[in-house]
Amino acid sequence: MDDTILDLAVALGIGLLIGAERERRKGTGPGRAPAGIRTFSIAALAGATAMLVGGGPLLAAAALGIAVLAAAAYWRGREEDPGLTTEVALVLTVLLGGLAAERPALAAGLGVAVAILLAARGQLHRFVGTVLTAQEIRDALLFAAVTLIVLPVLPDRPVGPYGALNPHKLWLLVVLLMAVSGLGYIAIRLLGPRAGLPLAGLVGGFASSTATIGAMGNRARRDPTLLRPAIAGAVLSSVATIALLATVLAATSLQALRPLLPAILAGGAVALVYGVVFIRRALADTAPADTQPGRAFDPKAILGFAAGLAAIILAAAVLRDMFGHTGILVAATLAGFADAHSAAIMVATQVAAGHLPAEDAALPILLGFTTNTVSKAALAWLAGNRRFAAGVLPGLMLIALAAWGATFWWAGWWAGFAAG
Known part of the structure; x- marks a missing residue:
């Protein structure tokens, strides 16, 4: 035709x-x-x-x-x-x-x-007239403004002392935190607070587990009845972090992924089990939850999160300046304070280029993962309250311990197998 x-x-x-x-x-x-x-x-x-x-x-x-x-x-x-x-x-x-x-x-x-x-x-x-509240519309407009007006005009280059701060990337984390918090709010509206927050935490972890933990802590502080669902969402965000870590390693260097597989499997399993425990507790909780419409996100808490993260990045730059570049271990450890994935990509790139043996990749990546866990723990304490931190911190520590333990077990088993 x-x-x-x-x-x-x-x-x-x-x-x-x-x-x-x-x-x-x-x-x-x-x-x-x-x-x-x-x-x-x-x-x-x-x-x-x-x-x-x-x-x-x-x-x-x-x-x-x-x-x-x-x-x-x-x-x-x-x-x-x-x-x-x-x-x-x-x-x-x-x-x-x-x-x-x-x-x-x-x-x-x-x-x-x-x-x-x-x-x-x-x-x-x-x-628009009956389901959405006036506050929700204002929050949506605020999110559109910070995403479509502020973010594009910020410089995407290192500025400030030691050239450690990138305004565009920092503000991108602000946008991610707003999105994660808004996702949690929508999930609560659709599924109820008991099931909505864990789902939002799992999905939000693929964007930023650190931002998700900050958002969950803020939610738990505002409504104590949502403490257990918020803890579940915070810990489940680490499942997404570990899954994304495996993905970026596989995309960058399969050789670097091999020695990390035991740590990834063990840490992911612990995070999943710990999160499921708190999901069961949240669903079994009979205490009434606050169902009144609130805010999709708290701008003051989000700016506080960005300021805290900037302080962590600047402190890492100061330490690097004081002690110098002592190798990839120090670089990965410092990079992990801001993002575990950036440290992993840095190490995997060295492996792919032939500058680092694949069997030596596990230690610097795990150090970056551990320092990132420290950042998450600090933000869980600052964004939430003591009860939230008391629930999240054991989960974060168990995940890190499982990753390290599995790595040492695998290294020992592999050495014994090679010797035999």
Whole structure:
């Protein structure tokens, strides 16, 4: 079939789809809406035909003509229906018809999206008007501002003393913390606080386990009845950290991953079991949880988290300046204070380049993982309260001990196997 016929068929389909939805809301009698399924179908074909015959200028003229007719129809019926949805949709249908002549797949997708938005009118109005609170809308706008306005303009380069601080990366962690906290809030709204926080912690750990622990600590401090679910979410974020650690090592150097496999399996298993224990306790807890709408995130707590992390990074830079570069062990240990994955990638890169034997990769990576655990423990204490820290810290220590123990066991077993 000729491509032109297919393009016109897509344009007609867009008009029929959007027009069918508008026809249901058109009404009857003298007060009915001015455009229905026939008008929208013709408008879409007009846009496609204009694009095929005269290109962009003729499409613009056709869209302008339809816009004038839509404005006249709105002016005539504004007392019965003051909304502009049908008129705007009609002009957009013309443009989508023109787009179908050039990029039919994109036009078809946009046409379906428009039809869905029009059909979901009642649900969207009810969601915004009755489900969302005013505070939730303000939090969403704040998140959009820090993500789309502040983050792009921050310099992505080292600044400050020792060139240790990267404003863009620090603010990216602020964005991640907001996202993780917001994810936890949404999970609580959908699943309830008992099951929502652990799920949010597990998913949020793939973005930043440190940020997730800070968010969970803040949640536990604000609502003590959510202490156990918050602890479960904080510990389960380490499961995601370990899984991501294995992923980045495999992507960078499979040789560096081999000696770390026992540590990854043991640490991940301990984190999973510890988190499941607190999930069971949370689900068995009969104390009423606070279900009143709160805030998706606490801006003061988030800025405090960013300041604390910047202090940790700066302290690591000071130590490096005082004691010098004494090898990859010190570098990985210091890098781990900020991020365990960056330390692992640094070591794995050395292994892949042949500068470090694969069997020597486990120690520096585990040192970075351990110092990162220290950072998590400090933030758990600062972001949460004593009860939260008392629940999270044993889990973090058990995970680290399991990783070290499995590594030493594997090294001993492997040495015995090689000697035998």
